[in-house]
Amino acid sequence: MLVAAAVCPAPPLLVPAVAAGAAEELRDARTACSDALAVLAASRPDLLVVVGAAARGGGYDQGTRGSFAAFGVDLTVTLGNDPGEPSGEATGDELPASLAVGAWLLRQAGWESAPIAGVAVAEGLDPDACGTLGADLGDSADRVAMLVLGDGSACRTLKAPGYLDDRAAAFDDAAARALGSADVPALEAIDAGLAQELKAAGRAPWQVLAGAARSARLDGRLLYEDAPYGVGYFVAAWS
Secondary structure: OEEEEEEEOOOHHHOHHHHHHHHHHHHHHHHHHHHHHHHHHHOOOOEEEEEEEEOOOEEEOOOOEEEOHHHOOOOEEEOOOOOOOOOOOOOOOOOOHHHHHHHHHHHHHOOOOOOEEEEEEEOOOOHHHHHHHHHHHHOOOOOEEEEEEOOOOOOOOOOOOOOOOOOHHHHHHHHHHHHHOOOHHHHHOOOHHHHHHOOOOOHHHHHHHHHHOOOOOOOEEEEEEEOHHHOOEEEEEEO
């Protein structure tokens, strides 16, 4: 059963070594992520599931490596501590960028509270399938915590990755309200087509969270909301 969740943005720019001279711009976001992870640790989970969007879906064992070399930085992270022999159920591939960011956040937090599993969600996975996946993950241990990584729209300004779209601000406002109040029906109702048009990579992971939380009755708090670089970033804690 899901007992807690932390929602964090997934840009590699969260990692100071990647952001370089712009590292201070996301300091508040990193602080909020740390606070959200503290809520997860306090929930005493039996399993932490790290969920992020990727080009294709798949599972990743604890100890899987991720790299930020594609972003010009010689930095490697692992998904928690290497426990030894893998389960055999995961892909064996390197972590996708979203899960690598999650692994970095967990390393910064000194996570040792529970075993970890990584799940990449295909960016185009339909909402019903996201909900089914989330329900399965929520039932994967007696006490499950989730670290959910994903961004809002990438169309908030003229210089945003997706250019300016007048629909982006309203989309992000609705997402922030839903994440901040643990509003499962609102997350389930996010329009996948609109999210794709606005380049909102968080849509699928958020809907996986919604599937896991249907019967959990958790309360939510929004810890951070901003749109640096024209991309919607949110941090929320559910418990």
